[in-house]
Amino acid sequence: MQQLVEQLNAQIPLEGYLTVAAIMFAIGAWGALIRRNAVVVFMCVELMINAVNLTLVAFADFLPGAGGAGAGYTVLIIAIAAAEVAVGLAIVLAIFRTRRTVNIDEVDSLRG
Amino acid sequence: MTLGLLQQEIGYGVLYLYVGAFILLVVGFVASVLVLARLIAPSRPSETKRRVYETAETSVTDPWRPFPVRYYVFALLFLIFDVEAAFLYPWAVVYRELGVYGFVEMVVFVLILGAGLAYAWKKGALRWV
């Protein structure tokens, strides 16, 4: 048990966090670029932003002298992500009202 | 007191493990209750039972269609104030150390949000029609 606790409290190496975050980011980016449903794209973007937040918090925890700066920035980033999604959903709603679809490929009156 | 001290000693990594474990425990428990009920309870399905209940009338519309937009407005407002809280709580915790500067800063911050609320109010976004 003591061992378990020690393991749990022993720091997961920074690389661990970074790798997980990078994978999350990649999945999010991949999804955001290939998915056609606007709402799903937003979800993917959220995934990307949260991957970044994870990276940030990990850095903040590991960097000597970073203090609470990293965590503080995370809160700001969350707020910004919320704002992005709020505006995004409003626009998607406007699109849906006129076209009854949120599929990006079907929204194509602008071309050239 | 001993247990509290203990938790400080063992650190937060374990505490969050507890949270996760507890949530799993609850979910597992509830799920097993459902399974148990399924095993015990009788099951005699019929077409009528499978219909949707709508005060003695057959349902004519499918509820899976777009929601009225007003829900969305409230969701947005909630989002704004919820995120605001994320800023206010850290501020609140260390408020004693901040002094006048912290007070003024918070007043400005909250007033700007208040302006948002006033705007929404005046625009009728808070009216449930």
Next chain:
Amino acid sequence: MALEYLEQEPWRFLISSATVIFLVLNIAAVLTLAERKVSAYIQLRYGPNRVGPRGLLQPAADVVKLFIKENVSPGRADRWVFLAAPIAMFLPAAAVWLVIPFGPGMVVADLNIGLVYFFAITSIGALGVIMAGYGSRSNFSLLGALRGAGQMISYEVPLILSLLGVAMLTGSLSMVDIVEYQAGGFWNWIIWPQLPMFLAFFVSGLAEVKRIPFDLPEGESEIVGGFMIEYSGMTWALIQASEFASMAVMSAVASTLFLGGWQPPLPFLDLGVFNWLWLGIKTTLLIFVFQWIRWTLPRLRMDQLMDLGWKILVPVTILWLFVTAGAMLVI
């Protein structure tokens, strides 16, 4: 020193967790009876009095009945969402207990962000309601669920804002610290400087747990049960249980944050390890107030409900936030 206890730690956790779940279920069960009894006394009736002495075994009978009842689900429902909804609703009612200190040192997990944990877990409830309404694929369900979601997220805002004062005064988000802060007698309880906040919290809490006069998602007389219309048998039982349990949670949190938690009202009433009794008493009182309100007030209209939340509670909490901040600066 502490490391000696480490060997016991998993057992402590398992036992305390099981206790909490047991507690939650029992509270829910007891409250079903209490609800009916209170309502009966308010309405000058007897209430359940057949099963066991004074009807005390009624909850057990109910459980048995519900266990053997058929579980009917609508044919076109989204099965998994439908089944997951009760879990999602039960979870917050149970998980908040994790951070509530029952007595000195008696807490399952003393998170340093207990308050934030409380909000986070509570807001899962709204998700459960939406899942129930959406998963049922019934008009009434969805109507109720949407109302519920609108109501719960709207009242989440004053709920969160109303606890800011607590955080400011105590300088901590840990429930344990907050209770410690209120030691020394009832005049030290946070309710006194934070009375408007407490009222806001209490009203929002009522709305959060969808109790009358805020039971629009359920709205028996108009949408005949709302989001839980399609549930029956054990799934219905779970929803009911979680409703009662969340009422208890809300009361317990209110007691902890505003009424001193396990702290005795007067210093000489310190019961030592049995201080959890004080928490129990306070919580019970608050639950009684919940029930009292339920059987006294009529249901609000949706627009009244929203107005109350956004146009009264939110401004009031913001105002009192300024007052608190200013007062702390001056004093």
Next chain:
Amino acid sequence: MPVSGEAFLGLLPELVATGFLLVVLLGGVFAGPRSEALVAALAGLGTLASFAAAAGLLAAGFSGTFFGGGYAVDPFALYFKLIITATAFFTVIAAARWAERTGDAPEYMTLIIAVALGGMLLVSMRDLFGVFLAVELATIPSYAMVAFDRRRRESAEGGMKYLITGVIASSFLLYGIVLIYGVSGSANLSRVAEAFGEGLSPVAIVGLVLMISGLAFKVSAAPFHFWTPDAYQGAPTSAAAFLSVAPKAAIFAALLRILLDGMPQAAPTWTALMAVIAIVTMFVGNLLALRQSNVRRMLAYSSVAHSGYILAAFAALQGDAVSSGVQAVMIYSAAYAVMNLGAFLTIDLVGEEAKSFNGLFATRPMLAAAMAVFMAALVGIPPLSGFFGKAWVIYAGAGSGSALVYVAVAALVVNSVLSVPYYFGIIRNMFQEEPVSAGGPAKKGDGGVAFTVYAMALLTALFFLGVGPLAALAAGSGLL
């Protein structure tokens, strides 16, 4: 960390803008439904006051850094604040009547001020997270501006495309910033510079590339340009005009500060990157612009091309040319602001199809002359404003002493020629074609737009008179 009085003084333009933002929003809503004139007046006053504050600080030679070195108010920043507030002011004038017709004038004006505010903060940021915040403050309202016109369905569509690409780009930018933060241990540019001085780790390079990609997205540099035409075509004209000018200038300024203050040691890496991006961007913008018959799209691709020209100046930020490269970006931003604002707004008075410009000289000679001035300026004919921008880029490139930059400069020359057909297509339509009989260019514009167009035409044409002082200002900008 109390804020000193000096910081309040330095933040005056931003504070004024913030105050007016709230006043415009609430004033517009609370003053009742028929208060559009008041709203426009307030918004105009706000941007003007902000401009005056920035100008005052600049005149007083104000300079200082605040918030732990994270926010710099120096002539460089103030110069860009002047550009931003001035374009915001003219946009407000041009948009006043239009916004009135939509019925949501307070919101539109608020968005304009918000974008301007974001831009103003951005040009002063010396902290990478601050940069991100300011970029978002400038772009999130701009999504709403693009999607603002509810009467045209293209508007929401353009807004959605802009938004989706924009938020993805923001994520890239943010990831890059976080990685750089992780490598440096701080997001403050001074600390970043110290950390980068000790050598570039792979993580730092990844961060740098991600960050530059994110910012390149926002200035519609290729290969991240594809949102530009859709967004500008869908957007209300005033929004397209403003967004193609002010936020872009701000992002270029921020990029300059980040690269020069934050990672001078990595210059070989990013100048090479910039050179490649610049060359590709120019060609993509011009080649695609050649195919457009819609003037909005044409101008959108033209703005892509101009981003390429400006990025060429970034490539030149090496050797002896650093100072002249900075000047090139500064001069180009101002030059581009006046000419592009005018060119876009002319669409409001004429029409968005190239054909609607036919015979404009016969029907409205003054307007045709103004548009000809804009087109010629965009090509880079002296002594109009665009010429000085391009000349400065070439000047900087010539002094850089790098072969890759010479290639970029050569590409700039070739692209300037490549752009002649589409800009002069408009001139040809105006002067050489017969007016279209049906409907024709008789679209009734309003006074505010016309005023702005003529003002911009005048500024574009007389830019050469002011270029001397501007250059002096740029040379003493304080950056480096």
Next chain:
Amino acid sequence: MITTATIFIPLLGAILVLLLRGDERLVRYAAIGVAAVPVLLALYIYFAFGDDLDAPALSQELTWIESLDIGYRVGLDGIGFGMFFLSALLTLIAVVASWDIRENLGFYFALLFLAEVGMLGVFASRDLVLFYVFFEITLIPMYLMVGIWGDENRRAAAIKFFIYTFLGSTAMLAGFLALGVLSGTFSIPELGEAGGLSRAAQIAIAVPVLFGLLIKVPAVPLHGWLLDVYVSSPVSTNVVLSGVLPKLGTFGILKIAIPLLPDGVEPFLPYLAVLGVINIIYGAFVAFLQPDLKALVAYSSIGTLGFILLGAASANAVGYNGAVFQQVAHGLYSALLFLLVGIIAARTGTRRISELGGLAARMPWAGGLLALGALAAMGLPGLAVFVSEFMSIMGGYTTYPVQGVLAALGIILSAMYLLYMLARVIFGPIREPAYEQIGDAGPVEMAAVVPLAALLLVLGFFPALLISVQRPAVEAVLAAIGGG
């Protein structure tokens, strides 16, 4: 100050004619009045400062972009003065000759005056950036003049003209800026004195600069834009287009490329001479094949421009003087020929050589002057062109014998096609009965062409009138590049 006034008076004129609404006659008179002012001022300068163009009264310097040492610096010298005067004169003549312009007359004159600002400015500027700015100012007015008032082919012609010359000038600008950044100044006199650039740098700069200037001339492989524009333009535009615009290029070579980049241009000089010869011979051959009278004149013009290149490449006093002189001579005769072609075409309704014939009988004056122009073009002694072509060939022969001989051969070729043209158009029987009715050139037309013819004769007999002015400047250049 007086130079600045001369340059910018046409700008005021442009505004004036735009503001004048209504009577076409009034506009014409106003335009003539405005256009006459620079001519008079130039004449005043000639007589007052003819032997001392460096006089402080003529030059002016204002700071413009201090940080890069770019300034508004103007002043005259011998190399530019001839063209300075000619630009003013040809603009006046173009105004007089604008009889075929009916629509939007005021706007046409405004553009013409704007172009005049640019032309005068180029020949007077003493700053590289200013030079470039003036160089480009001519572009848009010329584009619009061709594009609006030209014939059916005007759209393509105008844009082609623009793209070609813009490509050239932008490349030239890059060269100028590189020169400025390396030298630290853009002042032409200072650059002439400083000179310290390495040979490699000079070559690197000379390439784009020469490229740009040669397109403007145009030297033969780069002349693709010329024919369409010349043929499509209205007559009065032709006067300026052929009389002045090519000289912007040659002047750039004579005044900037060779003196400021001596080492950079030096390796290219033989090729420049070759290009000149190619121009001469190619122009002559192709002119031979043209069925269109205007096209024939256009190619003849290309041919004679070759002598300027040859003379410039010679890098000796005779050749260089010839080149400078040839700029003016070419301007005079080509403007004359284009005007006469216009007059003839207006009367006969055609420009096809095969459809013309025997015009001398009905139009003795116009026909005679056409003959005079053609004789000037083939370098008949006694006319201005002879002087300069002879000097260019002599100078060229000294340095590059082969090219010199070939150039002389070119004169013979040009004589052949010009005489052939004259024989077909002026002499012989009257080809169409309709031609019996046509009359000779009217007084306005005569007013436009006679001064040119007169100047051709005057300069032919008294070349010293101009050479004395240009000689000091040429000698200064040659001293600077070490030729002699």
